[in-house]
Amino acid sequence: MIWEQLAGNLTQGLILGGVYGMATMGLSLIFGVLRVVNVGHGPFIMVGAFITLWIFTTLKLSPVIAIPVAFIMGMALGFIFFYSAMRRLIKAPELATLLATFSIGVLLEETAKLIFGSDFQGYNWVVGKIILPVTVLPMSKLYALIGSVVIAIFLYVWFNKTRAGTAVRSVVEDSEGARVCGINVGWVYAFSFAIGIGLTVASGVLLTMFIPVGINPYMGGGYTLKAFVIAVLGGLTSPYGAFFGGLIFGLIENGSYTLFALMPGVEPFALTRFLSFFILLLILLIKPTGLLGGK
Amino acid sequence: MRNKLIIGIICFLVALGFILAINAQTAPKVPAKVIIGDVACLSGTYAKAGEQAFGGIKAIVKWVNEVHGGVKIGGKKVPLGHKYYDSESKKEVVTSLVERLITVDKVNCVLAPYSSGLTLAGAPIAEKYGMLYMDHGGASDRIFQQGYKYIVQTIGPGSRYHVGTLDMIHKIDPTAKRIALAYEDDEFARMVMMGAEKHAEKLGFKIVFKRTYPKKVTDLTPLLSDLKAAKPDIVLGGGHYEDGQLFGRQMGDLDINVKSLSLVASATLPAYYPALGTLAEGVMGPSHWEYGVTYSPEAAKKIGLEWIGPTQDEFVKLFKAALGKDIIPDYHAAEAGAAVLAYVLGIEKANSIEPAKVRAALDKLKFMSFYGAWDIDETGLQIGHSMIDMQWQGGKRVIIWPPEAATGKLYYPMPTIAEKAKGKLAVPK
Numbered sequence: 001m002i003w004e005q006l007a008g009n010l011t012q013g014l015i016l017g018g019v020y021g022m023a024t025m026g027l028s029l030i031f032g033v034l035r036v037v038n039v040g041h042g043p044f045i046m047v048g049a050f051i052t053l054w055i056f057t058t059l060k061l062s063p064v065i066a067i068p069v070a071f072i073m074g075m076a077l078g079f080i081f082f083y084s085a086m087r088r089l090i091k092a093p094e095l096a097t098l099l100a101t102f103s104i105g106v107l108l109e110e111t112a113k114l115i116f117g118s119d120f121q122g123y124n125w126v127v128g129k130i131i132l133p134v135t136v137l138p139m140s141k142l143y144a145l146i147g148s149v150v151i152a153i154f155l156y157v158w159f160n161k162t163r164a165g166t167a168v169r170s171v172v173e174d175s176e177g178a179r180v181c182g183i184n185v186g187w188v189y190a191f192s193f194a195i196g197i198g199l200t201v202a203s204g205v206l207l208t209m210f211i212p213v214g215i216n217p218y219m220g221g222g223y224t225l226k227a228f229v230i231a232v233l234g235g236l237t238s239p240y241g242a243f244f245g246g247l248i249f250g251l252i253e254n255g256s257y258t259l260f261a262l263m264p265g266v267e268p269f270a271l272t273r274f275l276s277f278f279i280l281l282l283i284l285l286i287k288p289t290g291l292l293g294g295k
Numbered sequence: 296m297r298n299k300l301i302i303g304i305i306c307f308l309v310a311l312g313f314i315l316a317i318n319a320q321t322a323p324k325v326p327a328k329v330i331i332g333d334v335a336c337l338s339g340t341y342a343k344a345g346e347q348a349f350g351g352i353k354a355i356v357k358w359v360n361e362v363h364g365g366v367k368i369g370g371k372k373v374p375l376g377h378k379y380y381d382s383e384s385k386k387e388v389v390t391s392l393v394e395r396l397i398t399v400d401k402v403n404c405v406l407a408p409y410s411s412g413l414t415l416a417g418a419p420i421a422e423k424y425g426m427l428y429m430d431h432g433g434a435s436d437r438i439f440q441q442g443y444k445y446i447v448q449t450i451g452p453g454s455r456y457h458v459g460t461l462d463m464i465h466k467i468d469p470t471a472k473r474i475a476l477a478y479e480d481d482e483f484a485r486m487v488m489m490g491a492e493k494h495a496e497k498l499g500f501k502i503v504f505k506r507t508y509p510k511k512v513t514d515l516t517p518l519l520s521d522l523k524a525a526k527p528d529i530v531l532g533g534g535h536y537e538d539g540q541l542f543g544r545q546m547g548d549l550d551i552n553v554k555s556l557s558l559v560a561s562a563t564l565p566a567y568y569p570a571l572g573t574l575a576e577g578v579m580g581p582s583h584w585e586y587g588v589t590y591s592p593e594a595a596k597k598i599g600l601e602w603i604g605p606t607q608d609e610f611v612k613l614f615k616a617a618l619g620k621d622i623i624p625d626y627h628a629a630e631a632g633a634a635v636l637a638y639v640l641g642i643e644k645a646n647s648i649e650p651a652k653v654r655a656a657l658d659k660l661k662f663m664s665f666y667g668a669w670d671i672d673e674t675g676l677q678i679g680h681s682m683i684d685m686q687w688q689g690g691k692r693v694i695i696w697p698p699e700a701a702t703g704k705l706y707y708p709m710p711t712i713a714e715k716a717k718g719k720l721a722v723p724k
Binding site for chain 2: 001005008009012013016110113118119120121122123124126129131135136138141210211212213214215216217218219221222223226253254257258261267268269270273
């Protein structure tokens with residue numbers, strides 16, 4: 001019985017972890033290239049969630065269509081915020097970029113509230129279920145996982161196999177060296193920031209495919225916190241490392257819940273959070289670059 | 296003769312001065328305006344309920360000034376003012392705003408913010424200044440177990456939220472014995488479920504599952520998988536809005552079929568149905584007030600209670616005008632408006648704006664408004680107001696309990712998840 005529950009929860013955790021990973025890739029990419037910690041990460045996820053809601057309820061289209069739309073709109077937002085604010089702050093003290101990204105987050109939240117109101121909204125996309133011996137999986141969750149894996153593969157290929165990806169990696173390694181070699185470092189910064197934001201906004205679509213309710217202007221906060229843990233887990237500067245970090249996080253979160261529930265008088269959810277942050281602390285102490293990160 | 300006249304005039308003046316002095320001491324101090332301070336939640340986590348409460352307060356302030364003619368003190372009618380700040384739904388902001396309203400804005404009473412946690416955060420500050428603190432959105436009983444003298448509740452206490460739900464199921468289906476409690480780890484939900492557990496045990500139900508989940512939870516799958524394994528007949532859960540939608544949705548994802556599901560706070564909101572579609576069919580929720588209840592001046596007269604305030608339809612009209620939106624108010628608006636009415640009646644009964652005197656008058660006050668009956672015990676806890684239960688039936692909220700307030704019948708047991716997916720509605724034949 002307990003093994004069945006554990007297997008069921010691990011299956012659910014693996015799928016959720018894939019989506020969490022996708023939701024963290026943008027954060028890692030921006031930190032890796034620009035050395036900017038985007039504390040306004042969660043509100044960009046919220047933007048993706050509202051794009052999905054709008055596409056599904058107003059345009060009556062599948063949430064799958066929302067993935068490329070959100071990515072493109074996210075990139076556009078990335079370019080706007082980069083050229084209006086971030087460009088001037090790249091060489092500024094860390095506190096300035098922290099405050100700037102925090103402000104961008106608040107700006108997005110309040111703009112969303114102005115446009116969509118403060119209701120907790122949701123949509124009902126019914127595409128069937130798979131009944132496994134240990135759990136029930138709605139197809140929408142599976143589509144979310146498949147979407148995450150496909151995007152992670154695309155990013156990996158782009159990062160490692162294309163000229164643009166090589167240019168980004170060279171800027172990560174040594175921005176001055178890259179400039180001497182003729183790479184337009186400013187453009188790489190802008191493009192990386194835009195892709196990072198595009199990925200984050202697109203992850204909002206995938207998250208709502210997993211959980212299509214509770215969409216509201218302030219929904220991003222919880223995901224920001226998780227994204228930081230996952231980013232450290234997967235390697236702060238590695239976007240695809242973040243994807244695997246997400247998978248590990250999902251498995252730890254759901255698997256440990258079942259085990260903690262066996263302890264009498266204990267609230268398992270409280271302990272799963274404790275465990276997540278304990279692991280974060282441990283990794284920072286032992287390997288500050290993250291489990292899957294390099295130098 | 297002349298001396299006698301002078302002595303007489305002096306005596307008369309002394310007597311006059313004495314009378315005037317006594318009058319000055321006993322006559323009520325009539326202010327130019329009575330100002331209620333409002334720590335509103337217009338942004339942040341509780342923005343939705345906060346907006347409703349804000350609309351309810353504005354609606355009643357307008358009614359008091361334009362229909363009631365103001366607040367009656369010392370034979371005069373004084374206008375009612377409304378000074379508010381946005382607390383951003385944050386505890387640290389609440390404490391500083393309560394202090395600011397009292398010390399800088401010099402308000403005559405403070406309306407607490409929405410939610411038990413935020414109400415508790417502001418209570419010690421109001422108490423420090425001996426300021427009347429009108430609680431309209433903090434349901435936890437614990438607020439009234441701290442020994443505060445100046446806090447007065449209008450919303451019903453959390454421990455009674457599920458009393459009606461359990462009474463109803465106990466009456467309709469005595470074979471449904473297995474109850475699961477799964478709720479947000481928060482002051483309000485804890486109190487609601489403690490009350491539910493106590494009442495369930497009294498009625499002979501068996502608690503087969505009891506777990507909490509943290510605020511801002513993003514996935515309830517592991518908890519709900521364990522809940523499914525416990526095979527409950529009835530699930531009582533929730534806490535606030537976001538988690539309630541998640542709860543209903545993920546019960547559907549995991550095919551958890553129960554005879555009855557009641558979720559606090561979220562299920563009663565209009566946004567619940569559009570978010571979940573037919574998955575919301577048959578889901579119940581305890582509420583303090585719903586549009587359609589039948590409280591009226593005639594009903595008040597029948598049970599010997601004083602009536603104050605607009606009728607239900609007048610309130611709805613004032614509420615829409617206050618917010619500039621064509622939306623029906625929910626119970627957050629109604630209870631906030633009723634708190635203002637209680638304060639106005641308190642002043643009029645006390646014939647004073649002094650918080651201690653108004654508090655003493657509120658102790659003895661019993662009345663009815665569009666919100667229902669109002670009465671408090673010596674701690675300030677609301678004991679006069681009855682909860683109602685609603686159920687989603689065919690996309691509409693129907694009041695199903697208590698029988699005297701019901702606008703429809705309970706659909707029981709609720710449709711299964713598979714039936715709902717096929718479009719089955721929980722509409723009784």
